[in-house]
Amino acid sequence: MKNKDKNTVTRRLDDEPVGSTVQVVHVMGDGAFRQRLLEMGFVRGAQVTVIKNAPLQDPVEYMIMGSHISLRHSEAAQIEVTDRDAEFCNMEDAFNGIVETEVAALDPLADDVLRVVLIGNPNCGKTSLFNNVTGAKEKVGNYGGVTVDSKEGWFSIDGRKVQLVDLPGTYSLTEYSPEEMYVRTYIRDNHPDAILNIVDAGNLERNLYLTTQLMDMNIPMVVALNMWDELEKSGDKLDIEMMSRLLGTRMVPLTAYNGHGVKDVLKATMEAIDESEQETMHHNVNYGPLIEDCLKELAAMCPTLDRYTVLKIIENDQHAIELLNGQDNAEQVKELAADMRQRIERDFNSDIVSTITDLKYGFVRGALAEALTPNPDRVAGDTKPGYSLDRLMTNRWLALPILLVLMWLMFEATFTLGAYPQEWIENGIGWIGEWIGKAMPDGILRDLIVDGIIGGVGGVLVFLPQILILFFFISLLEDSGYMARAAFIVDRIMHRVGLHGKSFIPYLIGFGCGVPAIMATRTLENRRDRIVTILTVPFMSCSARLPAYLLLVAAFFTAKQGLILMSIYLIGILVAAITAIVLSKTILKHDKTQFVMELPPYRKPTARNAVIHMWSKGKQYLQKMATVILAASIIVWALGYFPRHDGQTPQEQIENSFMGQMGKAIEPVVAPLGFNWQMGVSVLTGAAAKEIVVSTMGVLYTGESDATEESTSLKEKLQTATKPNGEHVFNPIVAYSFMLFILLYFPCIAALAAIRREAGTKWMIFEIFYTTGVAWLVSFIFYQVARMI
Ligand code: GDP
Ligand code: MG
Numbered sequence: 001m002k003n004k005d006k007n008t009v010t011r012r013l014d015d016e017p018v019g020s021t022v023q024v025v026h027v028m029g030d031g032a033f034r035q036r037l038l039e040m041g042f043v044r045g046a047q048v049t050v051i052k053n054a055p056l057q058d059p060v061e062y063m064i065m066g067s068h069i070s071l072r073h074s075e076a077a078q079i080e081v082t083d084r085d086a087e088f089c090n091m092e093d094a095f096n097g098i099v100e101t102e103v104a105a106l107d108p109l110a111d112d113v114l115r116v117v118l119i120g121n122p123n124c125g126k127t128s129l130f131n132n133v134t135g136a137k138e139k140v141g142n143y144g145g146v147t148v149d150s151k152e153g154w155f156s157i158d159g160r161k162v163q164l165v166d167l168p169g170t171y172s173l174t175e176y177s178p179e180e181m182y183v184r185t186y187i188r189d190n191h192p193d194a195i196l197n198i199v200d201a202g203n204l205e206r207n208l209y210l211t212t213q214l215m216d217m218n219i220p221m222v223v224a225l226n227m228w229d230e231l232e233k234s235g236d237k238l239d240i241e242m243m244s245r246l247l248g249t250r251m252v253p254l255t256a257y258n259g260h261g262v263k264d265v266l267k268a269t270m271e272a273i274d275e276s277e278q279e280t281m282h283h284n285v286n287y288g289p290l291i292e293d294c295l296k297e298l299a300a301m302c303p304t305l306d307r308y309t310v311l312k313i314i315e316n317d318q319h320a321i322e323l324l325n326g327q328d329n330a331e332q333v334k335e336l337a338a339d340m341r342q343r344i345e346r347d348f349n350s351d352i353v354s355t356i357t358d359l360k361y362g363f364v365r366g367a368l369a370e371a372l373t374p375n376p377d378r379v380a381g382d383t384k385p386g387y388s389l390d391r392l393m394t395n396r397w398l399a400l401p402i403l404l405v406l407m408w409l410m411f412e413a414t415f416t417l418g419a420y421p422q423e424w425i426e427n428g429i430g431w432i433g434e435w436i437g438k439a440m441p442d443g444i445l446r447d448l449i450v451d452g453i454i455g456g457v458g459g460v461l462v463f464l465p466q467i468l469i470l471f472f473f474i475s476l477l478e479d480s481g482y483m484a485r486a487a488f489i490v491d492r493i494m495h496r497v498g499l500h501g502k503s504f505i506p507y508l509i510g511f512g513c514g515v516p517a518i519m520a521t522r523t524l525e526n527r528r529d530r531i532v533t534i535l536t537v538p539f540m541s542c543s544a545r546l547p548a549y550l551l552l553v554a555a556f557f558t559a560k561q562g563l564i565l566m567s568i569y570l571i572g573i574l575v576a577a578i579t580a581i582v583l584s585k586t587i588l589k590h591d592k593t594q595f596v597m598e599l600p601p602y603r604k605p606t607a608r609n610a611v612i613h614m615w616s617k618g619k620q621y622l623q624k625m626a627t628v629i630l631a632a633s634i635i636v637w638a639l640g641y642f643p644r645h646d647g648q649t650p651q652e653q654i655e656n657s658f659m660g661q662m663g664k665a666i667e668p669v670v671a672p673l674g675f676n677w678q679m680g681v682s683v684l685t686g687a688a689a690k691e692i693v694v695s696t697m698g699v700l701y702t703g704e705s706d707a708t709e710e711s712t713s714l715k716e717k718l719q720t721a722t723k724p725n726g727e728h729v730f731n732p733i734v735a736y737s738f739m740l741f742i743l744l745y746f747p748c749i750a751a752l753a754a755i756r757r758e759a760g761t762k763w764m765i766f767e768i769f770y771t772t773g774v775a776w777l778v779s780f781i782f783y784q785v786a787r788m789i
Helices: 032-039 126-134 178-190 201-215 228-234 240-247 262-276 289-301 307-314 318-322 330-348 352-371 399-439 444-461 464-480 482-496 501-510 514-523 527-539 546-556 561-585 607-641 650-656 658-673 677-685 692-702 714-720 732-744 749-759 761-788
Strands: 021-027 047-053 060-064 067-071 079-083 098-102 114-120 151-157 160-166 194-200 221-226 250-253 281-285 597-599
Touching (some): 021 032, 032 352, 114 178, 114 201, 126 160, 126 194, 126 262, 151 262, 194 201, 194 262, 201 221, 201 228, 201 281, 201 352, 221 228, 221 240, 221 262, 250 262, 281 352, 289 330, 307 318, 307 330, 330 352, 399 464, 399 482, 399 546, 464 501, 464 546, 482 501, 482 597, 501 514, 501 527, 514 749, 527 749, 527 761, 546 561, 546 692, 546 714, 546 732, 561 732, 607 677, 607 692, 650 658, 658 677, 658 732, 658 761, 677 692, 677 732, 732 761
Antiparallel strands (some): 021 079, 047 060, 060 067, 098 281, 151 160
16 A cells, blocks of 8 residues: 555645545644544545535534544644545555464453453444443433543343443544543553444444454454444445454444344353453454564564554554563664664655554455445435534524524523423422421421421422423433534634633533533543633533522513523623633643544434433432532521520521621621622522522521511512611612622532542632632622612
C-alpha cells in the first residue's frame, strides 16, 4: 500500500463545497490530534462527504466510513484530499489476513470468579447490554460519553458466576483521551478473563479498528455485532461466518436494547474462556513480512509484554516505552525499535503512525470487502437512515429556533403539566397535616410532626411530579441523539466563550442535577476546558432549585409563568457564559481545543429508558426527602421552636428563637437584596441542598397565625405574609430577586464534593466564594434598579 502516485493533486478538505465527496490523502501535523483523526477513519483512501455546515457555519458535518463526524474548519484544513476517483492507492492491498502467534497458556484461574469486560466505541450499546445481562439500571443515551466510569455487575451462566464490567466507550487504546487511558489501564491492571468487544454492526469499518488493537492484547475475545436490527433494516448483508474466519475471532449478532442474541453472546464468551485454557494460539492482524519479523524479534526480547505494547514501542509511544523501565535490556530494545521504525518508514514511505493505522484499516477493509455486501440500492455518499431528521434539526435557519423552542417546551411542560399532580399531592399533605393536628394532643410532638416534618418535607415533596417531568424530557433529548446535535449547533457560540460545543451536554444535564453534569465533563479532552465547564455548570439551574421557583412564580406572577421561569434559566446561562469568557481569557487561558465529535443516527427513545431514568431520579429525590431534607426540617423547626417563652404569639416566639436570632444577625447582609430574615435563614439552610430553601420557608411560615383558615398552602401564606408595618413581605420584585439569589449562590454540598473530586480543593473553594459573591451582586443590582423604576 505504498504511495503509488506522488503527484496526486491535493486540496484541503476545508475548501470542499457541501455535498462533494473526496478521498483522503494525508492528515497533516503531528501529535495526539492527528492520531485521533486517523483513528476516526481519516486514513489514506477513505472517502469523505461534506454533509453540511452548522447553522453558524462552524463546525462542519462530514460523513466518513458511514459515520457522521463534526470537525471545525480549522481542523478540516489539516486534511489533504483529492478527487474521489483518483487512483492513487488501493487499500485492500494491505490485507494480509491473520497470523497465529503463540502465547503462554493462561494459568488456570486463580480464583473461580470470572471477569468479562465490555469494550467498544462510544455509543455502540455497551451499557444496554450490561443492563440487560445484569439487571442493572445504568444510564443509556444516544451520544458518546454517557458512561464515564466503570460499572460492575454480576450474572450466572451454567452455574458459574461472572462479573461483567461496563467501561467508558473508546475509539482506540492509544491513551490520547482520559477514557482511552482509563480503558487501557483497566485491562493492564485487572487482567480480565475475556473481552466482550461490542461493535456497531452498521459501522463496522470504524468500529473494528479498535478490535484490531484488542486482538493484540492476547486476551480471549468475542465480538458482538450489536445494532443488528439496524444492519438488517439497512439492507446490507454480512457473512458472519466468513468474517469470523477472516478476523480469527468469534462474532455473534446482537440487538442489545431488546435482548435478542444476548444468550448466544454470553455462551460464545464462555467458550472463548474455556478454550483459552487449552489453546495457546492467538490470532492477530498480519502486518506483512517486514513488520511481522520486527515484531517477532522484539517480542523475544520482551517476554512480559503483549504484542500490542511491542508494536506501540516500535511506534515510539511513550506510554509503551515507559513499560520497558526496569527491564535489563531496555536501552537495547529502544535502540532496536528506533532502527526498525526507520526501516518501516522508509519501506512504506510514510510515517510510522499512519503506516500502522493504514495497515489496520487495510486489514478491516480487506475483510469487509469479502464478507460485507452493501445494499445495492444505496448510492455512494448517501447518508444512512436515521439522519433525515437533521434536514430540520440542524437546518441553517431553523436549528437555533428549534433548540430554543424545545427548551421552552421542556420548562413550560414542567410547569403546567406538573401543576395537576402537584395539587393532588398538596391537598393530600394538607389533609394529613390537618388530621394529625386534630388527632394529637397539643404539645411539642404534635408541633414537630405538623410544623416541622409535614411543613418542611411536605413543602418539597409536592414538587416530585415536576422533577419527574423535567427528567423525562432530558431523557428524551439524550435518547434520541439530539444532545450531539445541540452540541453541534452551539459549538460556534460556545467557542466564543472559550469553550467547546461538547460542554453543552453537561450544561443540559445540569438542568437536572449538577452532580452527574460535573461527571459528564469527563468527555472533554482538554483539562482547562473541563475546569471552566465544571465551574460554570452550577449556574445551570438544577431541579433542586425548581421548587423554590415554582412556589414563587405561582405565588407572585399571574401571567407568562413559563416565560418568567425560563428567564431565570437564561440568566443562569448568561452568568455562566460571562464566567467562562473571563476564566478562559485569564486564569484558565488555553489554546483552542478541537471539535471532533460523532453525530449518531437518531434513534427512537424507548419508553423503558425514559421510565428507568425517571424512576431512578424519583427514587433519589425521595431518598433525599427521607434523609437530608427530613433532618434539615427538624433542625430548622427546633431552632425556630426553642427557646420557649410563655405568653408569646407564634410570631414573637419565632422571632425570639435561635433561628430568629440567627436571621436577625444576617439580616443586614440580605436586606439590600430585599430579603427579610426568614429568607436569609432559608438560603443559609439551603446550602446543604437547595430544596431546603422551600422546606425552611415551609417551617418558618407554618407558625404564622394571621394566615386565614383556608390558606393552608405555603403559597398562600407567602402571599399574605406581612411585615410589622403592614406591608406585604413579598412582591414580584422581591420574589424575583430571591429567585436570582437561589439560582446563583453556593452550589449544594453534593455538587461541591463533585467539584472537589473532579477539579480539586482549590477550585472548590474558589467556587464557593465566586458563586455566592455573584449571587449577592446580581440580586442587589436587580433589586435596587427594579425598585426605582
Ligand atoms: P454505550 O455508550 O456503548 O454504553 O451505548 P448505550 O447502551 O448507551 O446505547 C447507545 C444508544 O444505542 C442508545 O440510544 C440505545 O438505546 C441504542 N441501542 C443500543 N443497542 C441497540 C440495538 O441493538 N439496536 C438499536 N437500534 N439501538 C440500540
Ligand atoms: Mg455506556
